[in-house]
Amino acid sequence: MKRQRKITQRIAAFTLGVMLALGTAAQAADNVGLGDIAGVDADLANSNVFTLLSSTPTLFKAAFLTVGNTALTSGDTLPAGTSVDFLIYLSNEADLAVLDAGIQDTLVGFTYVPNSIRVLNTTAECATPLACTAAEELGIYNDARVVAISTDAINDDNASFTGTTVEVGNNVTAGNTQQDAAANVVLALVFTATLD
Helix, strand or coil: CCCEEEHHHHHHHHHHCEEEEEEECCCCCEEECCCCECCEHHHCCCCCEEECCCCCCCEEEEEEECCCCCEECCCCEEECCCEEEEEEEEECCCCCCEEEEEEEEECCCEEECCCCCEEEEEEECCCCCCCCCHHHHHHHHHHHCCCCECCCCCCCCCEEEECCEEEECCCCCECECCEEECCCEEEEEEEEEEEC
């Protein structure tokens, strides 16, 4: 009989291992409008304050069965050895890129499957800021899992795997290439691991 494990603790421990490092986050503070509109000073008083852009990048994590692509939730029970795809993504709702983003995820209770790292930065942002739907997450996952695989080595691509850690960008690991998060799109990382 195969050993069964609840993935609640594994995903919780795994989630705590995720780190986002940013080189230059493109954010703007509140701005004050001065002057007039079409020559009418009263239309835009000097005290009018408006926000041009205010966005804080946030990482999200989801898990899918590698076979069948079924979304997993905390509390699901899986046999040891089950292959799981992890999706870590940043939905950049800002109209400006986040430069030099770095993602680091340390595996706890899982064994990384070699040469399974994929990084994508072209899927459209989620419709509601910081609240991607299950269908949007599945779309991000499906888009990212079919792009070219990054090597596991620390070299001239944007991702690597060392010891127990998956890393994207050179903000976290020197030797990887810089990874920017383009404006109004999702930066997504997908990799495969098996449940210990």
